[in-house]
Amino acid sequence: MRAARLLFPTSTFWAWISCALIFSAMAVGAADYPAWLRHVPDADRKRTNPYAGQSDAVAAGSKLFADHCTKCHGADALGSRKKPSLRTPEVQKASDGEIFWLLRNGDLRHGMPSWSAIPEPSRWQIIAYVKSLGEVPATTHQAPSK
Amino acid sequence: MFSFIDREQFLLYHCTRLLNATQLQLGRKQMAKIILKGRFAFAISMWFLTLMCGAQEPPYFVTYSHSLEEPGNLEIASKGAAGSPKYANPFVSQTLELEYGATAWWTTEVYLAGQHTSNDSTIFTGFRWENRFRPLLREHFINPVLYVEYEHLTLADKGLLEVTGHDSIANFQLTNAQARRELERSLEMKLILSTNTHGWNISENFITEKDLNEPEPWEFGYALGVSRPFALAARSQSCVFCRENFSGGLELYGGLGTTDGFGLKATSHYLGPIIGFNVPRGPTITFSPNIGLNDNSIGVLYRFTVSYEIQQVFGFLHRGGR
Numbered sequence: 001m002r003a004a005r006l007l008f009p010t011s012t013f014w015a016w017i018s019c020a021l022i023f024s025a026m027a028v029g030a031a032d033y034p035a036w037l038r039h040v041p042d043a044d045r046k047r048t049n050p051y052a053g054q055s056d057a058v059a060a061g062s063k064l065f066a067d068h069c070t071k072c073h074g075a076d077a078l079g080s081r082k083k084p085s086l087r088t089p090e091v092q093k094a095s096d097g098e099i100f101w102l103l104r105n106g107d108l109r110h111g112m113p114s115w116s117a118i119p120e121p122s123r124w125q126i127i128a129y130v131k132s133l134g135e136v137p138a139t140t141h142q143a144p145s146k
Numbered sequence: 147m148f149s150f151i152d153r154e155q156f157l158l159y160h161c162t163r164l165l166n167a168t169q170l171q172l173g174r175k176q177m178a179k180i181i182l183k184g185r186f187a188f189a190i191s192m193w194f195l196t197l198m199c200g201a202q203e204p205p206y207f208v209t210y211s212h213s214l215e216e217p218g219n220l221e222i223a224s225k226g227a228a229g230s231p232k233y234a235n236p237f238v239s240q241t242l243e244l245e246y247g248a249t250a251w252w253t254t255e256v257y258l259a260g261q262h263t264s265n266d267s268t269i270f271t272g273f274r275w276e277n278r279f280r281p282l283l284r285e286h287f288i289n290p291v292l293y294v295e296y297e298h299l300t301l302a303d304k305g306l307l308e309v310t311g312h313d314s315i316a317n318f319q320l321t322n323a324q325a326r327r328e329l330e331r332s333l334e335m336k337l338i339l340s341t342n343t344h345g346w347n348i349s350e351n352f353i354t355e356k357d358l359n360e361p362e363p364w365e366f367g368y369a370l371g372v373s374r375p376f377a378l379a380a381r382s383q384s385c386v387f388c389r390e391n392f393s394g395g396l397e398l399y400g401g402l403g404t405t406d407g408f409g410l411k412a413t414s415h416y417l418g419p420i421i422g423f424n425v426p427r428g429p430t431i432t433f434s435p436n437i438g439l440n441d442n443s444i445g446v447l448y449r450f451t452v453s454y455e456i457q458q459v460f461g462f463l464h465r466g467g468r
Binding site for chain 1: 203204211213214216217219247249250251280283284285342344345375378379380381382383384390426427457458
């Protein structure tokens with residue numbers, strides 16, 4: 001009888017195991033979703049890029065990107081050992097408003113500085129350029145995005 | 147368009163030819179040493195050039211904004227001030243600034259200061275160690291930054307990186323020999339409030355300073371600055387003298403007395419327009435003529451800064467220069 005109980009524990013035991021599995025799955029799911037995206041207010045999320053799709057803005061953005069972003073994120077924006085790629089699906093599928101919010105606020109805890117000193121139009125140009133780069137399949141990412 | 151390597155080879159070739167012409171006057175060993183040293187210096191300068199980038203900071207001299215150094219970046223700046231105070235010799239002061247972004251919310255800096263006074267001498271006046279912290283990790287309309295600095299300077303320091311208490315023109319009338327005898331070890335704290343809006347930066351600094359050597363009262367001061375880039379959007383073409391690379395502004399700073407006598411009495415104040423030029427992939431050059439606003443101030447103080455930002459300096463060394 002005791003051996004059977006050890007092999008087939010009570011329903012409470014299985015309930016705890018199920019809860020633990022569900023929470024782990026939720027945690028894994030949350031890790032796929034960049035942490036900073038959860039903090040973006042709705043009003044910022046809905047902002048649109050006034051330069052979206054403009055080739056001049058993309059060219060200007062590439063210049064600004066080379067000046068301010070390449071040393072961390074790399075010339076191809078694929079990131080490095082500790083710095084995230086900007087070509088992951090999470091970043092590429094994020095709305096322009098969400099990326100704009102990140103550039104303004106940074107993620108100081110994780111080493112991303114605030115770029116609020118760059119004027120707004122220039123920040124939109126950088127976003128136009130980053131979005132023009134397109135996604136790179138997960139296998140070629142050099143670092144996961146935070 | 148030459149690449150850096152092409153340029154280096156080109157210049158080295160011509161320098162070597164020029165030096166060969168003088169080889170008859172100097173020994174071969176000496177020449178080899180000079181060439182080797184030249185190549186080494188050139189390689190070092192090329193390495194710095196490839197790492198340089200333009201800083202995106204307001205072009206202030208005394209006022210601080212909430213822009214901190216990007217983590218891992220090192221900014222090297224040479225800050226100069228030149229003036230001709232009433233009843234005193236003209237002077238030029240130079241301060242070497244090394245600013246390092248320790249984290250995205252903490253910047254630490256070391257300053258080495260010196261000055262030259264006409265008809266007097268050239269002396270090293272001391273050092274400062276400064277730290278700036280951003281207590282709030284998000285961007286707000288007004289962004290506070292806490293500033294703590296330890297100063298180890300003689301009274302001969304003429305860098306004027308801040309004006310506090312009853313600092314006045316009388317300090318400049320001492321000779322270097324007299325002034326360097328008095329060493330001041332002091333603690334300086336600032337509350338920096340700064341806003342970035344519509345391309346403008348508006349910054350206010352409230353300064354307090356305490357001499358750690360002697361039981362002197364707390365000194366107070368202020369610095370206010372407003373600045374804006376000449377163009378908010380970048381041009382698609384590469385350019386050097388285009389508006390986006392220039393910024394302008396206005397700076398006002400001065401002393402506010404001490405705990406024993408707070409106010410504007412016997413204090414000095416300066417106001418000056420600023421112009422900054424950010425050379426693409428090169429240094430940032432800033433200039434400002436500061437006008438003394440009362441008799442306690444120097445009539446006109448010329449300020450100039452040349453700064454270089456080296457990106458991810460330690461990361462570059464770790465990667466072995468790749």
